Amino acid sequence: MRVPLRNVLWIAGLLVLGSSVWGQDLGPHFRKIKDGIYVQTAMDGNSNCGIIVTGEGVVLVDSGHNPTDSREVLAAVQKLTNQPIRFLVNTETHGDHTTGHWVFSPPAMIINGEGAGKGMRDAFSATRMDDLRKQSPEMAKASEGYKLITPQIEYNEKTTLQVGGKTIEILRLHNVHSEADSAIWLPQDRVLFAASATGPRRLNNIRPTVNISDILAGVRMMKALNPEVVIPGHGAPGTTQMFDEIEAYYALLFERVGAKVREGKSLDQIKQEVKMPEYASWAGQDRVPNNIEAAYRAVRGRP
């Protein structure tokens, strides 16, 4: 049977289009977001890692959840391009976004907000690496050569990269999650990496240095950019709907905690009495008391 050439070309075209649209050639852990923008995502709640490919080098967003994820990102970059990884921008300081730095740097230059290096050094734990190595022979192998690498470049409020015709704005988020948090905005593609200020339908662990009012200010700033795609620090990429949902969640939490404060209840009583059943399906339910405590600080006007 003779297949007309145009059918062969059509099928070949579909295959090329298919693999480039869904990023299947990179394996099941990767999603293509837009031309030249990929993300390693949806791996059991692991952190997301962004890959931005340009004609003059690659920019990574975070370095993978753990060493095997980092090695997988490196292999994906090598499939996509023979360009070097020139920059690695961190959305936060925690190990599940930064441990893999040594896999990429040098040559990549690492960027995050002021205080990021100190935050990473203060929180450094050799035990965490030992625990990782014990997880599996694969993890032990992927961890070979590990050393702590902190950002070589720290910025203040905002900095902009221009790489191969791509504009990459790095915007400081204050007190939203770690010692230094950055949103990464690609205005030409309208893609936003939103750090761990929020995640789709998940409750955050709100540390004592974080306050909800600052999270909400960060969320409003990011929403005002009017992104088409929002990639959170953890969880599936989506839209600004995840911002709307977290705003509604905190508004209700403030309302309920505020009412109890006005009744003169103590923090312990409020933790017992305030329930958030509307959000029972969100991940991180064990963080409700932690969220109530943060709302209590905010409602009483303390950072």
Ligand SMILES: [Zn+2]
């Ligand atoms: Zn974190």
